[in-house]
Amino acid sequence: MTATRVPVRLRVNGENYEVMTFPYKTLLEVLREDLGLTGTKHGCELGECSTCGVLVDGKPFLSCLALPLDLQERAITTIEGMAEAGRPHPLQVAFAELGAAQCGYCTPAMLLTARALLDRDPSPTREAIRQALSGVLCRCTGYVKIFEAVELAALRMRDGAG
C-alpha cells in the first residue's frame, strides 16, 4: 500500500500528540506503533473481541475499527491514563487484589469498559456488570473474579475509600 503520511492530532490521556502517520492506520495501530502506548492490545483486529477497547469521550470504543483522523477533537483514554498522578484507579486495585487479571491481556479493555460503567452507574447490579462487559472476551478467568472486582471497586468508590 502506498500513501503519504499525514499529520494527525490526538488527545490521549489528557496529552496532546501530533504525529505524521499513514491515514489508513487504525487508532489501535497509531496508539501502539506511533505513540508507544502498547497497553492497548489486539485480539482480532476485526471488532469481534474488544481486546483493543479504549474510551472515547468516556465511552467504550473499539480502537481497531477507528481511524485517528476521525477522532482528532475527541478525548481518548487508554489504560496508561487510568491511574491518576501515579495513583491506580480503584478498579485496577480491585482487579489486582481479587485475581481478576490472570494473563492480563484482556485486562486493559476490561478495566476501561468497567470504568465507563461505573462512571455512569456507581452502584451497578451484577446483571448490569454482565451486560456492560459482555462484549469483552476473556479466556482465563471465567469472568467471576472480574464481576467481584467491579463490585468491590464500586463499593470502595461509593465509600470514598478508593
Next chain:
Amino acid sequence: MAPADGEDFAIIGRSLTKPDAMAKVSGQTRFADDLALPRMLYGRLLRSPNPHARILSLDVSRARALPGVFAVLTGEDLPEKFGILPVSQDEEALAREKVRYVGDPIAAVAAADEWVAEEALALIEVRFEDLPRYMSIEEAIQGQGEPIHGRSNVHKAVALEFGDTEAALSQAAYQREDMVFFEGNTHLPMEQHAAVGHYGQDGKLTLWSSTQTPHYVHRALGKVLGLPMSRIRVIATPNGGGFGGKSDIFSHELVAARLAMVTGRPVKITLTREEVFYAHRGRHPVLMKVRTGVDRDGRIASMQFTTFLDGGAYGSYGVASTYYTGALQPATYAIPAYRFEGVRLFTNKPPCGPKRGHGTPQPRFALEVHMDRLAEDLGIDPVTLRLRNLPRANSRTVNWLRITSCGLKECIERVAEESRFLARWKSMPPGRGLGFAVSSYLSGAGTAIYWNDMPHSEVQLKLDRNGGVALFCGAIDIGQGSDHVLAAIVAEVLGIALEDVQLTTADTDLTPIDLGSYSSRVTFMAGNAARVAAERVMARLFAAAARVMGCEPEELRARDRRIFRRERQEEGIPFAQAVQAAEAEDGVVSATGSYTPPRLAGPYKGSGVGPSPAYSYSAAVVEVDCDPRTGEVRVPEVWIAHDIGRAINPVLVEGQVEGSVYMALGEALMEEQTFRLGLHKFPSMLEYKSPTTLETPVMHTYLIETIDPEGPFGAKEAGQGPLLPVIPAVANAVHNALGVRIDEIPITPDRVLRALAEKARGHAPRVGPAAIPAFSFPPPIRADVPDEWKAR
C-alpha cells in the same frame, strides 16, 4: 527451617496480590508484540491454500524484487526437520515438497512494514499438484492413494492390557458398551502468537516469543538453525493466555530467527487471528468406545477403552496425546482389569496437540456418560456409583500409576451435598436437569519430552545486602500465577515479604531450566525447586545469624523480615543483617534448588505417559436449563470441588478452577474446530463461539486440601483438572432434563433437536456414533500388574 505443616504460615494459604498483578492492570506488562527494536523489520508467512498438494514450483523472484522487501525465505533455507517429540520430527519450518493442511507455511518475507510484507506474499507464485485429501478418521483409515506422511496415515497405534479383561467381562454380573465422539476445539488465547528475532554482530541470536516452553524452543532453534545452543538466547514473554496452544515449536519462531540472521536486523512476526486458528495444536477430535463390566453393586470388574484420534497433519505431541486418552481412567476409578487401544490418524487439517487437559477431556466425557448410564441401568444413583469405585490414596493403579493423596471422596460428597443433588435430581422442573461427574489429573508429567536424567525444574536465588532476593527460574507465567507460587514459597521459607522477591523468569541465558508451563507441572516442580533453594539459603543465614547472636542455628526461626530465637522471640536480628553477616563470612549469598520427579513408570512400553508425582481430583455438579423448542442449553449454576493438595494462594486457585469451568462450558456447548474442504469453517472470534459474561453461571468453588506428601507445602495442580468433570456433567444434566443422550461434544441446539426428534419418533433417544471404524490394533502389550491387584 520452614514452618512445619500445621504451623501458622505468613504467606502460604493466603490470597495475596500476585507479584505481576499491578503491571498487568496498568498495561505495563510487555507481551511479545509490544516489543519494538531499532531497525526492526516485519515478517509474514505465506501459507498453503491447499489441504494436501505437491509443490511443483515456487517462484519468489517478484517478491524479492519488491521495494521494501529485505529477505524472502523458502524451505530450502531451513531444511532441517523438527518436532516437539523426538519420535515425531516431521515438520519443516517452510514446506519443501508438499503441503499437508490449509495454513501449512511455504515461504516467508521480511519487509519494512506489514503492508509491504503482505504485498510481497501476493507476488509469490506457487504451482501445486493436488493430492487426495483425508479429512476424517474414517477417510484416513480407508485412504487409498498417497498418504500424508510415509506409507500410511496411521501415526501411532497402541494397545495395552492389564489383567485379563475378556475373562473379567465374561464373569461380570452386568456390562454395557457406549460410543461417543468429541469434536475438536481450539485454545483461542486472547493474545495472538508473536516472536521477535535479533541477531547481533557478535553472532548471538536472541528470540523473544510468547511461548509456554522456552527450553524446547531453545533446543529446536539449535537444531534447525544449526547453531550451538550457547549462541542462542530464548526469552519467553508473559503469555497472553496459553492453555497449551503455545507449547509447541512454531514455524514463525524459527522463521523470525532465521530472517533476523539473514537480514542482520530484528524481525517480528505476529500471527493474525486467522493464523492462530490454523496454527492450532488444540483438542483432538476423538471417537471412542468403552465397555465396562460391573458386579451387582456397580463395582467395576473390567474395562475396555478404544480411542481414535483425528491428529491433523503433523505429529506434534500426538504420541503423548494418544496415550493420554487411555492413561488416567484407572487413576479416577479402581479398575482391576483394563485394556486400552488407541490410534492417531494423520488428516489434512491443522495439527492437534495439547489443550488444557491434554488428551483426557475426551475419554473423561466418554467414561462419565457411560458411568451415568451404568448407574441408571443398575438403579443406583450416580453419586453412589462413583463412591463405590473410588481409587485409594497411597496405592498403585492397575496400570502402575502411583497415587499419593486422593481427595476424590471429599470432592464428591461436597458437591453432592452443596447442590442437594440426591434430593433434587429425580424431581427437576421441566427442562431443568442436574448432572454429575468426576475426574483426576496430573500434577506434572513424570517424564520430560526428551529422555534425560536431569532435573525438570531449577531455581537459583541471590540475595542482596538489603535483604532483597533475586529469584531466577525458567518457568513462564501464562496467567496461571506461577510467578506468585515461586515468590510465595521463597518468601515463606525465608520469612520475608512477597515484594522482597524479584523475579527473573524464562530466559535461557539467565535462568536455570524449567521444562515449561504445560502438564500442570509448574507449581509442583518449580515450587519444590524453589523450596529447596530457599531452605539452602536459610541454612546459611541461620548459621551466620547464630554466630552473631551467640546461639545454635537450630534455635532460630525467620519471619517478618527477622531471624529470631523460637523460644525467646525478642532476641533476633533483622533479615538483612543476617544476609550481611553471611556475605561478610563467605561472599555472595546464593543457592540453587532442583526438582526431579521420582521414577514412577511401570514395567511396560508406553508407561512413560501417565505417571505423575501426584494427582489432583475434582467433582462437579452442573445444572442446565434446556429449551426443547430451540434445543438451547443454558447453564445457570455449577458446583465444583477440587482436591488441590494445598492452596498456596486460594484466590489464584479459585481463578484456575473458575477458568476451567468456563472453558469446559465453552467446549461442552459451543466451541468446535471443524473444516470444509480443508478450510476452517469459522476462523474468527465472532463465528467461533465462546462464552461471554452473559453465559457465565453462578459458580460454587470448593477447595479440598489433602496436603500431598511430595507437593511443595502439600500443593498439587489446579490449572487443568477442574475442566475435566464439567463437560460430562453438562451431558448428564441434559439427559436428566430432556431424557435424551447427546453423545457428541459440543452439545449444540441442532444436536439436541435431532435427539428430541428421534425420541418423538420412538427411536433411540440419542445423537451420537453408532459404530467405530474397522481397524486392526496391534496385539496388546500384556503388562504385569502391581501386587495389590494380583489377588483380585
